[in-house]
Structures are given as structure tokens and as C-alpha cells.
Amino acid sequence: MEKIVRFSTTIAPKLLDQFDEILEEKGYANRSEGIRDLIRNFIVASEWEHEGGEAIGSLTLLYDHDVRGVSDKLVELQHSHHANILSSMHVHLDEHNCLEVLVIKGEATEIQHISDALIAARGVKHGKLVMSSAGKGLG
Numbered sequence: 001m002e003k004i005v006r007f008s009t010t011i012a013p014k015l016l017d018q019f020d021e022i023l024e025e026k027g028y029a030n031r032s033e034g035i036r037d038l039i040r041n042f043i044v045a046s047e048w049e050h051e052g053g054e055a056i057g058s059l060t061l062l063y064d065h066d067v068r069g070v071s072d073k074l075v076e077l078q079h080s081h082h083a084n085i086l087s088s089m090h091v092h093l094d095e096h097n098c099l100e101v102l103v104i105k106g107e108a109t110e111i112q113h114i115s116d117a118l119i120a121a122r123g124v125k126h127g128k129l130v131m132s133s134a135g136k137g138l139g
């Protein structure tokens with residue numbers, strides 16, 4: 001296991017109380033764990049702001065398969081980016097609604113571009129990209 005370091009900081013008591021309340025609500029065992037997650041989120045956000053690095057995103061799409069052409073369009077878009085789309089899962093939610101979750105790898109701007117095109121397709125009711133990390137740069 002990697003060596004860990006201890007550091008101290010100063011913070012207004014009210015801000016710390018608010019932080020502790022949220023940690024408790026979310027079930028964190030201690031402040032350190034919460035701070036580590038905040039720092040990792042900060043690093044991942046930074047990775048997405050800088051071009052060139054490898055990132056991972058998961059895209060959730062909700063669409064009505066009865067809308068003419070939507071299924072074909074989504075398949076066509078995914079095939080044209082097959083090198084970036086590592087995996088996809090399709091769930092038939094009911095008689096009309098489909099849910100797809102795609103795992104997309106590549107440069108952040110590339111993932112954003114692919115996701116935007118899929119979300120913008122006619123018939124897609126909701127789409128959300130979760131911007132994550134390939135993990136190598138995270139401690």
C-alpha cells in the first residue's frame with residue numbers, strides 16, 4: 001500500500017459543520033474518506049478540462065423505440081465510433097421505452113462529441129454522460 005501523509009488545514013467552523021453533516025448523511029466513516037473523494041472528483045474534473053488525456057465516460061440513453069428511425073440512428077452512430085465504445089447494455093423497460101448504457105473510452109472531447117450526437121438523436125428522451133476516469137492518474 002502506498003504511503004499516506006497527514007496534512008492540516010484551516011476552515012470556518014460553519015463550513016466544517018456542513019461538511020460533517022453531509023458526510024454523515026452519505027454514510028462516510030470519517031472526514032479523510034470524504035476529503036479523498038472530493039480530491040478525486042477535482043482531479044477527474046480537471047482531466048476532462050484538459051485535452052489529450054484518456055478518459056472514460058458512461059452514457060445513459062432513454063428512448064422510445066417507436067419513434068421512426070431512432071434505433072437505426074443510434075446503432076449507426078455507435079458503429080461509426082466502435083473503437084471508442086467498449087460496451088453497451090440494452091434494457092427493454094416496457095412496450096415502448098428502451099434504456100441503453102454505453103461505456104465510452106477516448107479523449108474527453110471525443111467522448112463528449114460522441115455523447116452529444118447520441119443524446120441529440122431524434123427520439124432520445126433523456127441522456128446523461130457521467131464523466132469518469134481511466135483510473136491510472138488517480139491515487
Ligand code: NI
Pocket residue numbers: 065090091092093097098099
Ligand atoms: Ni428495447
